[in-house]
Each structure stands twice: as structure tokens, then as C-alpha cells.
Amino acid sequence: MSNYRKCEFCNESIYDFAYHQRTCRVKNKRASKDTDIPMQTKVYFRNKRGEDSAAVNTALYTLCYIKPLFQNIIKGYSGCREHQEGYVCLSCAMKRIFEEFSIKSNASGDQGVAYEVDVSDFYNEISNITDSVIGEKTPPFEVMFVITETLNILHHIYVQTDADENNPATTILCKETCPGHQVCDFRLKEIMKCQCLKTFSYTWNYSEFSYPTYILNIIEQLPAESSKLFFGVPKYRLMDHSASSSILPLLKKMPSFMRYQWESIDANECEDENCEIKISKRKAELISNPPQCFLSSIIWEKEKELDSVESLQVLSSIANNLALSEIFETPSRDNYQLSYLIFYREKSCILVIKRENDQWEFIEGNRKNIIVKWEKVIEEVLIKNLRLAGLAYVASEVGGGLELSQLKWLNLEKLAVEDKVYKEQHKGDVDLTEVKTNAKIINKPQQEVINYENLDKDEYVDLSEEIQKITNQDLEIVKPKETKNPFTNSVKTDYQDIIEKYGIAFEEEKKQNNLGMKNLTIGEMKKEDQFLELRRPKLEKETPKEKKWYLDDLREEEKKNSWKCPCGADNEESWEVCVKCNKIKEGSGGWACKFCTAINYNKYSNRCNVCFENQLAEQPLVNDYWNCTLCGTVNVSSYNLCSNCQELKTTDKWKCDTCSKVNYSWDKECISCSINQRMRLSNKAPLRREIIDFNCMSCKSKIKSDNYKYCWPCKRATDNCEHSEYPGNYICRDCQKQIWRCTKCRTENLPKKIECEKCMKSKQEERKEDIDVSSCSGCYKKPLYIKYCHKCLKMDISCTCPRTISKRYLCSSCRLKAEPEPVPVSRYKRFQ
Structure with a gap:
């Protein structure tokens, strides 16, 4: 025991005391309490x-x-x-x-x-x-x-x-002298411009103290389905999948949505009564003094159940700093800082206040206040399933408080996805309170026999009334098994022990023969195979012993129709891809992609039609393609327009060439000079490979792809360009150095390709042959070509030195038979 030391914080005997000092929970917990901001009264x-x-x-x-x-x-x-x-x-x-x-x-x-x-x-x-x-x-x-x-x-x-x-x-x-108007009042002038070129306006009254924000516009802009990719991705690989995130594109975008929701909706009115069009564009202009506190009320158009990913989308869009010029037409450049957030749930409301050192305090009635960092605020909101009700910005020049790195946002998105999947899997679980109130004790030796003779054939037996006949005694709760949620760390209860002890089975709602019902089974405990069906029509004169026959037949029928994969996994009849190894069912044409599990029926195609990944690739090329946010089509990274719906490629921001104003991706026109984004991109990068010109990256000369040739890897023009490797060739000088040539079919391939595009020979085999090549006995250099021997048709290696130039197409064995190699003379014999 001389090597063990006792920790003064947790009173445990520790062998590796130096490591324990850094990881002791009691010590770290006390240290964190000492560094917290002191609580207010x-x-x-x-x-x-x-x-x-x-x-x-x-x-x-x-x-x-x-x-x-x-x-x-x-x-x-x-x-x-x-x-x-x-x-x-x-x-x-x-x-x-x-x-x-x-x-x-x-x-x-x-x-x-x-x-x-x-x-x-x-x-x-x-x-x-x-x-x-x-x-x-x-x-x-x-x-x-x-x-x-x-x-x-x-x-x-x-x-x-x-x-x-x-x-x-x-x-x-x-009047304007009351506290409400001095602090929170803002008056707006609504400017309307009809398509008939008639301009008119409306002025708001004094009764507006908060600006409405329709939050569902943010969620519908970028669906949360793309976040499913993060389920099961390790933390060190999160940045590789950042392009599939539904959180990063929405960071601090709520002010832009506030302005966009106002200007995007056309008003069906016009000042001219004789106008037949009556479609007016709207703009909001702030005509009062800037308020000291800007309130925004979050409006949910419908009571939609939010999952963890959608709640995280709303929180990520909140901006820490706000300027009224981002929302209204106003010359004011006053800066506002987020100071208060208001959340609500079924029976309570929570106010979150910003404190010193970027700390946030939770205030909920007479409960104890909690002070945490912004990252913990997000976790608390997701754990408690809170819904945002309003925001309050106070005029201030100091910023900060919501700055999180992209990796932390992706980490939160990963946890939110895992929490969403976890809740979906346990959606039908029975709560402990329901077991306490509804379940009754059943003595196992005594079987409750139900008379089925008086039931019609088409009737369905409901045993919920039979449970009331049993003695009303409190259920002794057995300590259930516990599993933890990966995101909330909350305990989920497994009621298998309770079911086995008392013979009670709560079955989740399922649809069987278009029936979605709940059934409470009493008496003899059901076996595992009896959960395949909830209710069934009872046959005439059926006894409890005859109730198992249809379940056995159903299980045998499923086994007959299932197919077994060579990897050993059993799959259902309707599945065409193995759930274990992602191999396609025997007899089905084509092959299954191991990245997206899509079936490609063209077995000669080497690239997936859905995700565009190579059939033999070990890792997906994430950055080579982008998904259209409107229709979901996968496009090549060099395209700025979707090949299906012609929608522009989504980026975080784009800069106008005319006025240098930075706009967001959903702004189709520049908000300053109204220059169309599509016109700007047409002169900057190729939209479609067939119709857009290309510039040589070396000499900057514009050459049309329809009339001249260009480099197929990098789109660089090669005809009439002094920087090309060979005039008239399809490959430029830089790409010529990077490509590799297949030794079997002499096809040139891009550096990223792992096999030959024509003969499917692996690139790794090419490298292995290069390593195994021996040097020439005449010039002691590595050979340049791999040729076939015209006698024995074997592949052998020969160089271009003068010694073997006449027999360069002969393998080493055939060359020795045709002309024996002379025996070298020792240099010492010359002087003898």
C-alpha cells in the first residue's frame, strides 16, 4: 500500500495519483463552483x-x-x-x-x-x-x-x-413621453409599389412594441433531413461532412429572414381602384427614433412538434449583434446586443438573461436560477424541449457571447440527430407512471379464462375491460433496467422485468391490417414471437390453447420467403440489398453503392447514379459535389446552376461587383443596386459545361469550347495556347504531370481515380509493378515501357538503352535464347 495515496477531495486510495489529480470529479466540481459568477438574490x-x-x-x-x-x-x-x-x-x-x-x-x-x-x-x-x-x-x-x-x-x-x-x-x-414609447416603441412606414407603377404608403400607429418574426420560414428554408448523415459519424470526421450540415448555413441569419419575410410577400392591393393587377412589393421604413430596446416576438404559424434538429436550427439563426438597417430602411447605424431570450413549454415560461463574462442565467418562477455558458444554454433548451417565444436586443456597442466554432456546432448537430433517432425508437415506450396507474397484480398460478364462444368471427377482442375484474392492488415496481440517451443522458426504463414478473405486456401501437390499436394482455405471458400482431379476429369455439397456431405459420412463412446473403445475414424478401454488407440480392441486376445503398442496374457503370461515388472507392469524395437546396439534385462542384431546376448554387454570401455590397445566398438581387445574382455568376464561373466559354489559366485567353479544344481535367484551353504541352492536345502541361497512364490499355486517368477508367486496372497494382521493376543490366536505369514479348506473349520489362534496342520487344528469357550474353572479363586478366 506504499504506492497508494489518498485523495483529499474524494477520500479514495489512488495508485496513479498524478493522473487522478487532473481527473478527480469532486475537485473539478468544486473548482467550477469557485469560478462561477455569484448568484444574485x-x-x-x-x-x-x-x-x-x-x-x-x-x-x-x-x-x-x-x-x-x-x-x-x-x-x-x-x-x-x-x-x-x-x-x-x-x-x-x-x-x-x-x-x-x-x-x-x-x-x-x-x-x-x-x-x-x-x-x-x-x-x-x-x-x-x-x-x-x-x-x-x-x-x-x-x-x-x-x-x-x-x-x-x-x-x-x-x-x-x-x-x-x-x-x-x-x-x-x-404621447411619446411614456416609458413604453421612450424605450420600446418603433413606428414603421410601409411603402407599397404596385406593378402598375403606382406608389403609396401606410404608417403604423403607436401600439406596436414588438416586431413579428415567422420562425417556420427559417426551418422550411433548409430541411433538417440532410443532418441524418451525422448519425454514427465519429467526432474527428465531422468537418469532412460539413457540406451536409443544416445548421452552418443558418448561422446568424435571423435578421436577414426578418427582412426577407417582409419583402418576399406581395400585397394584393393598390391605391388606384381601377388597377387590374393589384400586386405590390413592400418595404418597411423606420420613421421614429431608434428604440433603446428592440423586441421581436416569435410567431409559430401552426403548432408543429419540433425535434432536436429543428430546435437547433432556430437557435443557430439567432444573431448576437443586430443593426436595424439589416431589417428596415433607416439611416440609423445603432448596434443592438442580444440580452434576453424568452422560452416556453406546456406549463411554464423561462427567461434567459445575459450576465457578465458571456454567462447566461435561467429564471423560471420560484425555481433556483442557473448560470451557464451559451453552449450549455443550447443543450438545456434541447433537453427540456423548449420553444422560443421572443428576443430582446438592447442598444450597446459591446458584442460577443454567441461565438461558437463550426466544430462545436457540428458536435451539437450530431448530438441532436442522435437524440432525434433515440426518441423515434422509443416513441412507443410506456412511462413508469402509466405502469403504476393502469397495471394490476396478476397471480401467475391462476389463469383468467375468457369465453370466446359468444364472439362473432369479425369481432376483435378488447381485454381492457377484463383487467378491471382483477383485484385492485398496488403494483410493486421492480427496479427496471436503465439505458441512457446519448444526448440528454436521461434514463430510459426497460419494463421487461416488470412484464416477466406480473405477466403484463404493453404493446406499442402498430398498424396491422389497417388497424392501429393498443392491447393489454393478461394471464399467461406472451412469448417473443407473439408480438408480431396486435389483434386478430377470433374464430368460433377457439380455446386459449389454440391461439398459437397462426403465429407459428406466420413465422415459418417469413423464414421461407427470406433470403440469405453469403455474409451470413438473413434478409426479408422485399429487401434487395443486404443489411449487413450492402451487397445486392442474388439474381438482381446491377450493383449496390456502399455509401448511399442505391441500386445501379447498369452493371457496366462504374459510378453511382445517386451519389456519384466510384464503385471501388474506399472513402467518398465529399467536396466534389453539392446538393441543390430546392430539388435535392446532386451536381458537379464546377456547376453554379442546378442541372435539374436551374437553381443557383447556395453559398454563405456573395459580393456584388457593382457596389461591393455583401449579400446572402437567398438574396436573388443585390439589396443595394438590384443587380441580379445570375448575371454576376455568368461572367465568373462555368454554369453549364456545354454552353459557357473557358479561360486558359496560364495566358488568360478566352476560348469557346464549341470551336476549340480544352483540357478535360481542368477545363483549360489548349488549342492556340503557348502554355499547352502539345498544340492540339486535349491535356495541358500541368495536368499532364499529374495524370497517370495505365500500363495495360495505355489510357490516361485523373490523379483522383483509383482504377483505370477503361480496363478497371487498379492504380495500386500500377504502383506495385513500378516498385518491382529491376534496373537494366546495360544502363542501370529503370525501364520506361512495359511491352509484350512477340514470341511467348509474356509481359516483360525492357529499357531503351543501345544494348537492348534491337530486342526490346523480347522478354528476358527469349532474349537469352536468341543471343547468349557474353561472359564479362575480369579487369585483372587484362594485365596478365
Whole structure:
């Protein structure tokens, strides 16, 4: 025991103490706590007269943490109006909440102490003003609506006497001196230009405090199906597949989508009543002073279930820094920094606030706050399956906070894909709570016999009612087996032990004979083969012992129809490709690609028709092709237009040649000078090989491919060019040095090809023959050619030295028979 040392942190005896000091979990956990930012005093809101609403409380949190608004309400705000009939003052209640929040949040106390702020008056008054639209029963997804309506109510003047009873909040008149308009107000001028060249405009009113963003446009722009490639890819190979990522093209693109969603939708109206077209283009111009806080409400057009990859797409599109000129037509160049994010789920809302040193704090009601880095924020959102509700940008010149490397984004995308696949595989699993509430104890010795004689032939037996006849005793839960989710590390339960002990089988929903039903089986435990079918029609006079015959026949029929691969794997009849080795079924024509498993029926073709990979290649050439985002067609990397739909190749950004403005890939025209992107690309690179001219990379002379010849590997012109290897040849000088010539059929091949294009001879065999070649006995040099002997038809090696020039087409054995080699004379015999 002299070699063992005891760790002072975890109290374990360690042999390799130096390594344990670096990897001790207890030590690292304490060190991470010491480096965290100190927690602020916890303050939460409570409605003592009724139930709390997560949307209302989170809206109050957001308004309290927006510093410019907070300071204007606390300092010198006299927004109390005259009390009229049926109206109570909300401004005084807001001021009391802000003052109490300020005092308790700055109070010094023990760490972990939480202070309560009573917001009962606010609930009562805002419920009266909005006619109970906002109150205790406000759903969590309406949190941004609560924020905008609260700002809309914080006015100075009065309620209009002829107010609308259904919506009194919008009838309040105000000036620009109230806190809401000073901090969050922005007025827009909507400029419309019809195709009849008629221009008109509309001006927004004072009631707009947040800009709507339709988030589904981002998800639909780049489908998440391309991310499936990352499932099973090792981390050190992620960058090789970056071209297939559905996350990297969306990084910080939300401001561009905000502008694009506005200008892409045409308005069906015109100022001229006699106009027959009535299709107008729209632009938004900011006519008010830039707000101190820019709010964006995220609008989901439909309640769509988001998977982990789609949630990651939304988070990756968020921009840390924002300029209003990226969204509106405005001369202002003020910079805004992301400071607040609002998320919601089924019954709660979460506010995420930016703190010092690029740390982010989670605030969720009276729960304990968490402070983490931005990467951990993304993981928490994906683990808890949160949905984005709104963003808040505050005017600031300081940036940073969301900077993650491409490798980290690809790592998160890989984990999101694995989490998505994991959830799909366990979609039909039964929760532990369902087992507790629905399952009953069944004594194994006693069999519950069900009478099937009175059932018709076409009826389906439902055993859910029979379970109620059994004794109502609590189920003793057996400790289940646990498996961990690769992304969330959450525990999944395997209920096989429970099923085996109590004879209960919960079967997942499947479709058998167009029936999707659930079945709860009691009595004798089902065997593995009995899960092939959920329900079946019961035959007349059938006993429980006769229930297995159809299952045995079904299993035997499946075995007869299955086919066995030479690798030993059994495959179903409908599968044409082996699931283990990706070889095609015997008797089917063609071959299966080992990269995309597509079947190529032309057995003489050496390249896959789907992924364009070589049949004998060991690794795919990722960078040689690109997928069209519109139709999904695979195109050659030298093409800028899709060969199927003529869509432009998607890139991150493109620079206009006229005004040098940097535009994004979805901008078809330059946003500054309106130059079409298709016109720009036509002069820069080949769009289609058949119609576009090529320039010689050496002499820069333009030569048409229809009239002159060009180098087939690099598209460099060779005719009438002094830099070509041979005038009139199809291969230029640079490519001539890189290509390799097949020794069997004398065909020239590109450097990337691993076998001859004509005779399929491997390039590795060529290299092996070069190594095995012996030097010539006459010139002691490596031979240049490999020829066939015209006598014995054997392939032999000969050089071009004078000694063997007359017999260069003879192999070494035939040459010795025709003319014996003279015996060399020793140099010592000359002097004898």
C-alpha cells in the first residue's frame, strides 16, 4: 500500500495519483463552483389572490430586467391617470412592483434566499382592463402578447370615452413621453409599389412594441433531413461532412429572414381602384427614433412538434449583434446586443438573461436560477424541449457571447440527430407512471379464462375491460433496467422485468391490417414471437390453447420467403440489398453503392447514379459535389446552376461587383443596386459545361469550347495556347504531370481515380509493378515501357538503352535464347 495515496477531495486510495489529480470529479466540481459568477438574490412574483400565470410572471420579469424601462418607471414616472368609471390605474401598480423588486433584488442575504413580491393588484387591474384576456388563465405561449399589451397600457393621458368594450386596451390615447414609447416603441412606414407603377404608403400607429418574426420560414428554408448523415459519424470526421450540415448555413441569419419575410410577400392591393393587377412589393421604413430596446416576438404559424434538429436550427439563426438597417430602411447605424431570450413549454415560461463574462442565467418562477455558458444554454433548451417565444436586443456597442466554432456546432448537430433517432425508437415506450396507474397484480398460478364462444368471427377482442375484474392492488415496481440517451443522458426504463414478473405486456401501437390499436394482455405471458400482431379476429369455439397456431405459420412463412446473403445475414424478401454488407440480392441486376445503398442496374457503370461515388472507392469524395437546396439534385462542384431546376448554387454570401455590397445566398438581387445574382455568376464561373466559354489559366485567353479544344481535367484551353504541352492536345502541361497512364490499355486517368477508367486496372497494382521493376543490366536505369514479348506473349520489362534496342520487344528469357550474353572479363586478366 506504499504506492497508494489518498485523495483529499474524494477520500479514495489512488495508485496513479498524478493522473487522478487532473481527473478527480469532486475537485473539478468544486473548482467550477469557485469560478462561477455569484448568484444574485432570488426574487419571484406571486399572486396571493388566485393562481399564478407563467406568462404574466415572465412578462413582469422581462420588464423589470430591461434597464432603460426600469429606470424610467422608477425615476420620475407620474403616469397615474384620473380614475374613471370601470377603470383602475395600472401605472401605480407597476411602479409599486418595480420599486419592491428593486429593493429586494439588491438586499444582502444568505445565498439561496428567495424573496416574494406580491403582484395581486397587477393581476386584478390588468384583468379588468383587458376584459380577462390577460390574467390567471393566460397560456405560456402568449408571454410576448402580455409584454406588448402591458407596454401599450402604460400611457400618460386617458382612456377614450367611446372605448370599445371588447378591446379597451387599444383605445387608450398617449404621447411619446411614456416609458413604453421612450424605450420600446418603433413606428414603421410601409411603402407599397404596385406593378402598375403606382406608389403609396401606410404608417403604423403607436401600439406596436414588438416586431413579428415567422420562425417556420427559417426551418422550411433548409430541411433538417440532410443532418441524418451525422448519425454514427465519429467526432474527428465531422468537418469532412460539413457540406451536409443544416445548421452552418443558418448561422446568424435571423435578421436577414426578418427582412426577407417582409419583402418576399406581395400585397394584393393598390391605391388606384381601377388597377387590374393589384400586386405590390413592400418595404418597411423606420420613421421614429431608434428604440433603446428592440423586441421581436416569435410567431409559430401552426403548432408543429419540433425535434432536436429543428430546435437547433432556430437557435443557430439567432444573431448576437443586430443593426436595424439589416431589417428596415433607416439611416440609423445603432448596434443592438442580444440580452434576453424568452422560452416556453406546456406549463411554464423561462427567461434567459445575459450576465457578465458571456454567462447566461435561467429564471423560471420560484425555481433556483442557473448560470451557464451559451453552449450549455443550447443543450438545456434541447433537453427540456423548449420553444422560443421572443428576443430582446438592447442598444450597446459591446458584442460577443454567441461565438461558437463550426466544430462545436457540428458536435451539437450530431448530438441532436442522435437524440432525434433515440426518441423515434422509443416513441412507443410506456412511462413508469402509466405502469403504476393502469397495471394490476396478476397471480401467475391462476389463469383468467375468457369465453370466446359468444364472439362473432369479425369481432376483435378488447381485454381492457377484463383487467378491471382483477383485484385492485398496488403494483410493486421492480427496479427496471436503465439505458441512457446519448444526448440528454436521461434514463430510459426497460419494463421487461416488470412484464416477466406480473405477466403484463404493453404493446406499442402498430398498424396491422389497417388497424392501429393498443392491447393489454393478461394471464399467461406472451412469448417473443407473439408480438408480431396486435389483434386478430377470433374464430368460433377457439380455446386459449389454440391461439398459437397462426403465429407459428406466420413465422415459418417469413423464414421461407427470406433470403440469405453469403455474409451470413438473413434478409426479408422485399429487401434487395443486404443489411449487413450492402451487397445486392442474388439474381438482381446491377450493383449496390456502399455509401448511399442505391441500386445501379447498369452493371457496366462504374459510378453511382445517386451519389456519384466510384464503385471501388474506399472513402467518398465529399467536396466534389453539392446538393441543390430546392430539388435535392446532386451536381458537379464546377456547376453554379442546378442541372435539374436551374437553381443557383447556395453559398454563405456573395459580393456584388457593382457596389461591393455583401449579400446572402437567398438574396436573388443585390439589396443595394438590384443587380441580379445570375448575371454576376455568368461572367465568373462555368454554369453549364456545354454552353459557357473557358479561360486558359496560364495566358488568360478566352476560348469557346464549341470551336476549340480544352483540357478535360481542368477545363483549360489548349488549342492556340503557348502554355499547352502539345498544340492540339486535349491535356495541358500541368495536368499532364499529374495524370497517370495505365500500363495495360495505355489510357490516361485523373490523379483522383483509383482504377483505370477503361480496363478497371487498379492504380495500386500500377504502383506495385513500378516498385518491382529491376534496373537494366546495360544502363542501370529503370525501364520506361512495359511491352509484350512477340514470341511467348509474356509481359516483360525492357529499357531503351543501345544494348537492348534491337530486342526490346523480347522478354528476358527469349532474349537469352536468341543471343547468349557474353561472359564479362575480369579487369585483372587484362594485365596478365
